[in-house]
Amino acid sequence: MKQQLKKYIHRYVDFSDAELDAFIAKMELIKLEKKKFILEEGEICHHQYFLLEGLVHTFYLDQDGNERTSSFALENWWFTSLESYIKQSPSFYSIQTIEPCVFLKIAKTDLDALFDTIPNLEKFFRLMAQNMVIALQRRTDIYQKMISKERYEYFRRNFPEFFQRVPQYLIASYLEITPEYLSSLRNSK
């Protein structure tokens, strides 16, 4: 089970077995059904999560009470409510399972302690954060330069997995359009 995370980590950094084990020992395994909250808006996020199986999304509610999805996570993705986690402040976002999920979590207090003893861990999380920056910049660009129809095509082509697994109204909210308009885009071509 935790083998999957070890394999993932080795793609980025050369940990010794002892280091890796010390890290992994602090991670707790969680299973959750679909449509369950991992974190609710307003709570303080104390953990970082690594998804082993399933599908998760991070969202908030706008003034009209609509869910606005800001990101998805699939197998082998890290997720958390980063600003809340770092500042230990109330989260703007909720995190919820879309499918039944299995994931690992590690507490900020544990991870911060490990940082002091395992320099490689700093490197690993630096690389993770940099990857997030790149992904976010790409997303921003795509929204800036494409109209909805192009965004839809782009994501359908580049993340076909999502489009089979995620309900349409969530895709619409991620593409920043209404479900009605998405439906018309899908059928107009």
Added chain:
Amino acid sequence: MKQQLKKYIHRYVDFSDAELDAFIAKMELIKLEKKKFILEEGEICHHQYFLLEGLVHTFYLDQDGNERTSSFALENWWFTSLESYIKQSPSFYSIQTIEPCVFLKIAKTDLDALFDTIPNLEKFFRLMAQNMVIALQRRTDIYQKMISKERYEYFRRNFPEFFQRVPQYLIASYLEITPEYLSSLRNSK
């Protein structure tokens, strides 16, 4: 001159003087006039930059040849073309001065070598990357939840500095609207 960077770093991490000096010794001081390129689209970005004075923006050209600003940097901000820098691949973005600028730069080869000898540096750049993630997430949310007029008000209120220093057509490109529409927003209230 480099004192300014030291002060900035100490806000985040406790470096020893020796560590800090080893790091700073590898940074080179550059001065540039306004409207000069620091990096051009298609080049590989070999450096990270710390802005001491002036104003810089990162942008790309869309299909119609319009500049699309994806970020600004002011005094005491780090900037680079991150994806290009990390993967050493051609940059999607150009980086250009808006005002006359003074900045420090450090080469990837030097920084990577320093990472191996100064663990604190890993931590520092991890924190920098995390801050970028937070800033980008905020930006994404604001674009998702606000219509242009609200975005304009939001940025004008929260970053008044920009609005005095940056030409309107660049603000428009950052707000993801046309200069014409920005102009009409400004005068309609």
Added chain:
DNA sequence: GGGATTCCTTAAAGTATCTTAAGAAAGAAT
């Protein structure tokens, strides 16, 4: 298997934003 949710589609009317084109204002260059 039937009723209740939840999700997806259709269509019409309305709105935010863009495009184009032209002129005004401001800055830079000679």
Added chain:
DNA sequence: ATTCTTTCTTAAGATACTTTAAGGAATCCC
């Protein structure tokens, strides 16, 4: 000072996208 270039404004017509409202299709549940 005058010209040239860059930036900002105005306005009319076009279009991408939303809102509302309703019906249809899936899925969940007892």
